[in-house]
Amino acid sequence: xxxxxxxxxxxxxxxxxxxxxxxxxxxxxxxxxxxxxxxxxxxxxxxxxxxxxxxxxxxxxxxxxxxxxxxxxxxxxxxxxxxxxxxxxxxxxxxxxxxxxxxxxxxxxxxxxxxxxxxxxxxxxxxxxxxxxxxxxxxxxxxxxxxxxxxxxxxxxxxxxxxxxxxxxxxxxxxxxxxxxxxxxxxxxxxxxxxxxxxxxxxxxxxxxxxxxxxxxxxxxxxxxxxxxxxxxxxxxxxxxxxxxxxxxxxxxxxxxxxxxxxxxxxxxxxxxxxxxxxxxxxxxxxxxxxxxxxxxxxxxxxxxxxxxxxxxxxxxxxxxxxxxxxxxxxxxxxxxxxxxxxxxxxxxxxxxxxxxxxxxxxxxxxxxxxxxxxxxxxxxxxxxxxxxxxxxxxxxxxxxxxxxxxxxxxxxxxxxxxxxxxxxxxxxxxxxxxxxxxxxxxxxxxxxxxxxxxxxxxxxxxxxxxxxxxxxxxxxxxxxxxxxxxxxxxxxxxxxxxxxxxxxxxxxxxxxxxxxxxxxxxxxxxxxxxxxxxxxxxxxxxxxxxxxxxxxxxxxxxxxxxxxxxxxxxxxxxxxxxxxxxxxxxxxxxxxxxxxxxxxxxxxxxxxxxxxxxxxxxxxxxxxxxxxxxxxxxxxxxxxxxxxxxxxxxxxxxxxxxxxxxx
Numbered sequence: 001x002x003x004x005x006x007x008x009x010x011x012x013x014x015x016x017x018x019x020x021x022x023x024x025x026x027x028x029x030x031x032x033x034x035x036x037x038x039x040x041x042x043x044x045x046x047x048x049x050x051x052x053x054x055x056x057x058x059x060x061x062x063x064x065x066x067x068x069x070x071x072x073x074x075x076x077x078x079x080x081x082x083x084x085x086x087x088x089x090x091x092x093x094x095x096x097x098x099x100x101x102x103x104x105x106x107x108x109x110x111x112x113x114x115x116x117x118x119x120x121x122x123x124x125x126x127x128x129x130x131x132x133x134x135x136x137x138x139x140x141x142x143x144x145x146x147x148x149x150x151x152x153x154x155x156x157x158x159x160x161x162x163x164x165x166x167x168x169x170x171x172x173x174x175x176x177x178x179x180x181x182x183x184x185x186x187x188x189x190x191x192x193x194x195x196x197x198x199x200x201x202x203x204x205x206x207x208x209x210x211x212x213x214x215x216x217x218x219x220x221x222x223x224x225x226x227x228x229x230x231x232x233x234x235x236x237x238x239x240x241x242x243x244x245x246x247x248x249x250x251x252x253x254x255x256x257x258x259x260x261x262x263x264x265x266x267x268x269x270x271x272x273x274x275x276x277x278x279x280x281x282x283x284x285x286x287x288x289x290x291x292x293x294x295x296x297x298x299x300x301x302x303x304x305x306x307x308x309x310x311x312x313x314x315x316x317x318x319x320x321x322x323x324x325x326x327x328x329x330x331x332x333x334x335x336x337x338x339x340x341x342x343x344x345x346x347x348x349x350x351x352x353x354x355x356x357x358x359x360x361x362x363x364x365x366x367x368x369x370x371x372x373x374x375x376x377x378x379x380x381x382x383x384x385x386x387x388x389x390x391x392x393x394x395x396x397x398x399x400x401x402x403x404x405x406x407x408x409x410x411x412x413x414x415x416x417x418x419x420x421x422x423x424x425x426x427x428x429x430x431x432x433x434x435x436x437x438x439x440x441x442x443x444x445x446x447x448x449x450x451x452x453x454x455x456x457x458x459x460x461x462x463x464x465x466x467x468x469x470x471x472x473x474x475x476x477x478x479x480x481x482x483x484x485x486x487x488x489x490x491x492x493x494x495x496x497x498x499x500x501x502x503x504x505x506x507x508x509x510x511x512x513x514x515x516x517x518x519x520x521x522x523x524x525x526x527x528x529x530x531x532x533x534x535x536x537x538x539x540x541x542x543x544x545x546x547x548x549x550x551x552x553x554x555x556x557x558x559x560x561x562x563x564x565x566x567x568x569x570x571x572x573x574x575x576x577x578x579x580x581x582x583x584x585x586x587x588x589x590x591x592x593x594x595x596x597x598x599x600x601x602x603x604x605x606x607x608x609x610x611x612x613x614x615x616x617x618x619x620x621x622x623x624x625x626x627x628x629x630x631x632x633x634x635x636x637x638x639x640x641x642x643x644x645x646x647x648x649x650x651x652x653x654x655x656x657x658x659x660x661x662x663x664x
Contacts, residue, residue: 069509069517077509080215080517084503088491093478096491099500100406103486107474112457115474118175118484119425122468126454137462138434138449145435145443153435156464159428164416172416175425176482179410183397188381191397192390196408200391204378207364212378212389216518219372223359231359232352233370240353244340249324252340255351259334263321271321273332280332281318294318317582317597320575326555328565328617337555337562337618345544347637356535356544368518375516377508385497385504394497394506396490404480404487411487413480415473422461422469430469432461534640543638547625551609554621558636561621566604566612577617579604 040052043059051059058068071082090101109120125134132139137157147158166177182191185198192199206217223231225238232239246257265271265282272289273280283294284306295307295315303314323334342353361372380391399410418429434453441448456468463469476486493503511522530541549561556562568579581591581598591598606612606619613620627638 069511069522071509072505072507075505075507078502080508082505082507082509084493084496084505086494086503088493088498088501088503090491091488094486094488096501097485099491099498100404101479101488101491103476103479103488105477105486107476107481107484107486109474110472113470113472115484116467117425118474118481119467120470120472120474121463122457122460122470124457124468126456126462126466126468128450128454129452132450134454134466135447135449136466137453137464138447139452139454140447140449141441145437147431147435148433149431151431151433154428157424157428157430158433158435159424160418160420160431162419162429163427164418164423164429166412166414166416168412170412170414172427173409174483175416177412177414177416179399179403179412181410183399183405183408183410185393185397189393191408192392193408195388195390195392196397197387198393198395198397200381200384200393202381202391204380204386204389204391206378207374207376209362210365210374215378215386215389216368216371217374217376217378219361219365219374221362221372223361223367223370223372225359226355226357229355231370232354235349235352235354236359236370237349237352237354238357238359239349240342240346240355242343242346242353244342244348244351244353246336246340247338250327250336252351253333255340255348256330257336257338257340259324259327259336261324261334263323263329263332263334265319265321269319272318278331280321280329282321283318284316287314287316289318292318317573317580319573319582337557339558347542347544358535366516366518373518385506396498402480404482405490406482406487411480411482413482422471424463424469430461430463531640541640542634543627543631545638546636547627547633547638549621549625550623551621556625557618560613560618561623561625562618563607563610563621564619566606566617566619568600568604569602572600574604574617577604577612577614 039055041055042050043053043057043064045051045059049059051064053059053064057064069077069080071077074085075082076085077083088096090096093105094101094103107115107118109115112123113120114123126137128134128139132141145153147153150161151158152161153159164172166172169180170177171180182193185191188201189198190201191197204212206212209221210217210219212218225231228241229238230241231237244252244255246252249260250257251260252258262271263280268285269282270285271280272283272287272294274289274291277291279289279291281289281294283289284304286304287294287296287307293315294317295313298309298312298314303309307314307316309315320329323329326338327334327336329335340348342348345356346353347356348354359367361367364376365372365374367373378386380386383395384391384393386392396405397408399405403410403412405411416423421429421431424430434451435443436451437443437448441450443449453462454466456462460468460470474481474484479486479488481487491498496503496505498504509517511517515522534541534543546556549556551561551563554561554563566574566577568574571582572579573582574580575597578597579600579602581600590601603612603614609623610619610621612618625633627633631638631640633639
């Protein structure tokens with residue numbers, strides 16, 4: 001029998017934008033006492049998860065919290081960084097594009113040419129004889145490709161076997177010349193290709209007894225628990241070495257007490273299990289349960305007495321088996337209506353008994369999730385910031401001379417050169433010779449074309465996309481031509497330093513009340529205070545004692561007071577939460593067909609003072625469970641009540657660092 005000190009399972013509260021938000025207790029002097037729908041806005045945690053929260057609160061991954069991290073004026077918070085509302089600046093006449101400054105005026109080409117990508121092409125299109133049409137760089141007729149001399153066909157052009165080159169210590173990259181050497185960094189730094197920044201040779205330093213993982217200094221020793229208990233990473237609680245107990249003739253399975261005996265059949269019926277659905281019923285001898293009815297294959301076109309012929313089978317109704325008192329049928333097992341029990345001052349959490357004492361971390365560390373996180377951040381040398389596990393320098397890497405930095409490479413500003421032919425702006429040198437096919441035709445792709453290519457003006461060569469490319473180069477009025485844009489340099493920040501397309505300040509978000517910033521959250525000192533006999537759990541002051549049912553014959557099942565099974569009238573059979581006829585579908589007066597069953601039009605009858613819960617099939621007392629004076633039921637436990645309530649049922653309980661709910 002469960003005693004008054006039985007610990008009920010605390011139900012984990014699933015929050016959503018339409019359901020509820022939680023915010024920590026603050027006095028009315030610090031929090032607006034009324035929220036409108038306009039004041040409920042989406043908030044993101046550091047992992048990108050979203051929740052609807054009142055303005056002035058932050059989403060910490062579980063709840064909406066007040067007292068979030070604060071950034072200086074004219075900055076906004078992004079994770080653990082403060083980003084200036086002022087955009088990076090570029091010189092007059094240029095604009096920010098990705099992480100570089102480019103001119104608002106595109107490169108220009110000489111008269112009679114136009115800009116195409118990063119090349120100047122003739123403004124006169126190529127021409128073919130009247131019996132041909134231009135397709136790409138050919139006049140189409142019909143046949144297969146080869147190139148003269150040592151040139152080869154690259155699928156588009158006859159190109160020189162000699163690849164384009166760049167002068168000096170540079171190589172061809174994306175249609176331009178880049179230095180083969182990485183950008184340089186000052187002494188004490190190295191260039192990191194993965195993040196394209198200068199990082200310190202000195203690793204971030206964590207306090208003694210901790211190491212850097214995912215940007216946080218985590219204690220080398222995990223959370224500590226009282227004697228005879230260990231920390232459970234899954235539920236983030238101290239789990240007792242004592243398992244939950246069940247009454248005699250029941251055994252623990254997961255978080256339920258299951259009878260050691262099989263369900264029982266009355267009369268001459270036998271127990272039959274349908275493995276696919278995991279359900280069980282009592283069937284007449286020779287019949288088996290198929291998940292819907294009891295049946296057997298029809299033999300000699302005759303069905304035994306008490307069965308009905310249907311779909312080539314003889315069928316009859318399956319009757320639910322009986323379970324011991326204070327248990328009910330779930331699937332194919334008898335499950336106790338009572339929860340497993342834990343020793344005094346311990347709580348049932350799922351399949352575990354947990355201590356009322358919270359896990360603790362050594363001095364200087366706070367419990368965050370399943371880790372002990374140092375209150376001190378990893379330290380980096382001056383002029384650097386922690387990023388991707390390294391100490392990254394504020395300033396950009398350095399390119400030699402007039403070379404410009406873009407995407408971690410130094411662009412020289414030179415164009416690739418060809419020893420034979422003209423550079424096509426990609427990877428090859430076009431010789432200008434047409435690809436040839438037999439019988440004076442050339443194959444392009446799967447088409448044979450005339451040996452005579454479309455005609456371009458003098459001093460230009462036809463490209464694969466049908467343009468007459470010239471030797472002229474695009475020019476920038478200001479800046480350096482890189483690809484098809486004129487780059488004037490890197491953007492600058494009036495305050496802080498450049499990171500991507502944002503200006504990051506050198507000041508981190510700050511937390512109040514001796515809290516520290518960890519993963520975008522203000523984490524407290526880990527101390528939560530409750531009145532004697534209560535302990536903090538998920539923002540409530542919880543008693544280890546469960547609520548009490550006013551009816552002494554009722555059983556508290558963790559959510560309600562259960563008085564027993566409902567009954568059906570006459571010969572009706574209780575099946576789940578329905579009264580069904582023992583006969584298959586010839587439904588008489590007062591019955592209705594439901595699936596393959598005749599169901600009473602009347603619901604099962606519960607004793608006076610109780611109502612039928614159709615979800616569970618139990619008779620639920622109309623009197624809710626009660627707690628002691630000054631207490632209320634919260635998630636299946638007795639919690640301290642408080643008379644100070646605001647709109648949206650915001651009922652704070654005084655206590656340091658505790659959390660209360662706001663119904664949205």
